[in-house]
Amino acid sequence: MKDAVSAALRERVRSRAYGVCEYCLIHQRQAWYSHQIDHIISRKHGGRTTFDNLALACGICNNAKGSDLGSLTRRQAVLIRFYHPRNDRWAEHFRLNDDGVIDPITEIGEVTCRIFGFNARERLLERRALLRAGDFPSIEALALMRE
Ligand SMILES: [Zn+2]
Numbered sequence: 001m002k003d004a005v006s007a008a009l010r011e012r013v014r015s016r017a018y019g020v021c022e023y024c025l026i027h028q029r030q031a032w033y034s035h036q037i038d039h040i041i042s043r044k045h046g047g048r049t050t051f052d053n054l055a056l057a058c059g060i061c062n063n064a065k066g067s068d069l070g071s072l073t074r075r076q077a078v079l080i081r082f083y084h085p086r087n088d089r090w091a092e093h094f095r096l097n098d099d100g101v102i103d104p105i106t107e108i109g110e111v112t113c114r115i116f117g118f119n120a121r122e123r124l125l126e127r128r129a130l131l132r133a134g135d136f137p138s139i140e141a142l143a144l145m146r147e
Pocket of ligand 1: 021022023024025026057058059060061062
């Protein structure tokens with residue numbers, strides 16, 4: 001395939017993210033399916049297969065995002081882009097509450113949280129179980145959040 005992600009590039013992306021989904025922060029070892037390589041700006045919209053345009057995403061986040069770049073805010077129906085793992089800092093757009101809920105704190109956070117389904121029931125139950133086990137956020141996710 002013309003624009004395929006090479007094994008070496010995949011490994012660099014995985015390594016940069018410490019094996020953590022760069023959107024919902026679940027670690028690869030905590031997920032049922034292998035994390036995927038996401039084109040932050042999808043190829044459909046001209047995004048290239050370059051290190052800076054790739055992110056590590058869990059299957060749920062990647063499927064929910066699809067080729068979308070953003071969505072409309074609930075209140076004013078204004079088009080807002082999604083969280084961009086290369087240009088944005090996670091903690092500036094989201095807050096992880098003690099009960100496992102990921103709360104958006106910006107409009108970028110709001111559209112990302114809603115479209116990606118961060119707080120869907122099953123995902124919240126899983127996150128709460130990991131919280132109780134003391135494994136969320138993982139040490140790798142904390143490192144990612146600090147960058
Ligand atoms: Zn995810």
